[in-house]
Amino acid sequence: MNIADNLNIVENKIQEALQKSGDPDRDVHIIAVTKTISTETIRCAMKSGLTNLGENKVQELVSKYEQIGSGPNWHMIGHLQRNKVKYIVDKVSLIHSMDSLSLAEEINKKAGKVKRDIDVLVQVNVSGEESKFGVDPESALDLIESMETMQWVRIKGLMTMAPFTANQQVTRDCFKRLFELREKIWSMNFNNAEMKYLSMGMSNDYQTAVEEGSNMVRIGSAIFGNRNYD
């Protein structure tokens, strides 16, 4: 495994996808998904220029944060339970997995205690798969409206995970729909919804995602190699 080489490949593929997208100057942020990856390897990744790290479990994020510190930007990308918000609210740069009003309220409350604005993305379940977390697209509008007056939580965009399928057209449609949903939310001019990020695309579908307008890709195995997730 060579992180720098892998990263180079990913960056080249993002450039290719940008050319196809009709919006070649867009900035695409790479979130290096470091779940199950050792802190030693993470330090190598940081030397290769990766500054955004994504973790999907609170405990793992906290333990790595304690070892590595606040140098990189920490992204919470996995399902977040309300009772664990307090452990990460002083550490994360962006929560990608905000998917209910009660979670938003808890983040707002705990962020207020440490007096720190917290940026979040609303996770949307575009595909309607039952097993996936995220709000459905219609509820996303209600949720964002309910968050208009929250003092400490800032909505910065949307996140989705494509369904597990080999059918690239299904994946592409999912990304297209998230893009359109953002356009719609933009046009509604909510307070507190800047909508600058679309977090979509993982190792097996990030090129499609970038072609469809993503500006934040969450990449694990294409950078670190394959490993088992639990």
Ligand SMILES: *Cc1c(COP(=O)(O)O)cnc(C)c1O
């Ligand atoms: C693991 C994970 C990723 C990255 O997956 P890869 O296929 O390894 O790129 C992206 N997003 C979320 C929410 C994840 O849990």
